[in-house]
Amino acid sequence: MVTTLLVVVIILAIVFDFINGFHDAANSIATIVSTKVLSPFQAVLWAALFNFAAYFYFTDHKVADTVAKVVYAQFVTLEVVLSGLIAAIAWNLLTWYYGIPSSSSHTLVGGFAGAGMAKAMSLGTGPLVAVNFVPIIKVIAFIVLAPIIGMVIAIVINLLIINISKNAKPATAEKWFKRLQLVSSAALSFTHGGNDAQKVMGIIFAALVANNVLVPGADMPEWIPLVCYSAIALGTMSGGWRIVKTMGTKITKVTPLEGVSAETAGAITLGITEHFGIPVSTTHTITGSIIGVGLTKRVSAVKWGVTYSLIWAFILTIPITATLATIVFALVHYIF
Template structure:
């Protein structure tokens, strides 16, 4: 039976997906805006189109399944999902306000896990009894691995492109790289949509299972991916300019050639991790890729002070989101 609380949970999940879109818009458009290939408005429209295009291709929902299994089913209630979403939305808005490109993915997973732990504790059990550590360990591992993989792939792609085009006329090369940036940014937006929209799909599906509307292991209702891809695309169109500035210029100055390398590396990394059902952070991945293209010039080309502050935000995201979710659960548990 559809309850008022379930409706609220679904609405909040869609709101989170929208916020995820404008929070992570910078990942796809930062370099293409900073190199002036497209205007900010053109860039967000371009990214939104390819965010939604992923709906027609990514049909296995492996990332959604991983997120849904972060907390064991017996501890998943609507109050748990609600608390995780409220915490995730709060942290996303806070980091967006200060222009910090933190991970929406880790925010959502941390909030969901924290609320599940609070649920277990409320039953007099160990808080860790609620957490399925298999997917959590994969997520935590890729906090480190995703930016490193993105960085290595970006370095390789950048060096290959530099060697191929070393004899080209600078003006001609620049013209071609600006055209190629349209392709690389589209690929990044496409894989970003395929990876990130699935995380909210997993949360909504978990809420439906908790409310006994769908059975565990049953196919996902088609309206869920359609709504989630639409929400993240509309969110991307709304921008996220504070984070664009951080990603596009504060980490390192990016040329069109380097934009192609960074975006291509990010798209490849996201495509690989989606194939294996690993809910990685698009933010971490593209940040590592941008650092990689900076390193091909020289180590000093990367503004390490900014990078260190980003790393601290990444480290804090899961525990802070989990703590916020536990507090919200304590309040909602009392109310409901």
């Protein structure tokens, strides 16, 4: 039976997906804006188009299935999902306001897990019994692995491109790399949509199971991916300029050649992790890729002071959102 609370949860999930879009728009367009290949408005339209195009390709929903299983089914209630979403939205808005490119993925996972632990405590059991550590360990491992993989792939691609094009005329090379950035940014937006929209799909699916609208193991209703991909694309169209500035200029100065390398590395990394159903952070991945292209010039080309602050945001996101979610759950549990 569809209840008012279920409708509220679904609406909040879609709102989170929209916020994810404008929060993470920078991941797809930062380099293409900083290299002046497209204007900011053109860039967000381009990214949004390929965010939505992912709907037609990523049909296995492996990432959605992983996210839905972060909390064991017996501890998943609408109150748990609601609390996790409120905590995730709050942290996403706060980090967006201050221009901190934290992970929307980890925000959602942390909030969901924290609310599940609060539910377990309300039942008089230990908090950790609610958490499925198989997907959690994957998520935590790739806090470290995703940016490293992106960085290594970016270094390899950048060095290959430099060697292949070393005899080209600079003006001609730059012209071609600006064109290629349209392709690489489209690829990154495509895999970003396929990775991030699925996380909200998993949350909505978990809410429907918790409310007995669906049974565990049921097929994903088609309206869920359609709505989620639409929401993230619309969110991307609304921008996220504070984070664009951080990603595009404050980590290292990026040329069109380096933009192609970073975006291609990010797209490859996201494509691989989606294939294995690992909900990685798009933000972490592209940050590592941008650092990688900076390192191919020299270590000092990377602004490490900014990078260290980003790393702290990466580390703290899950515990902070989990804590927020436990507080929100206590309030929600009291109200309902």
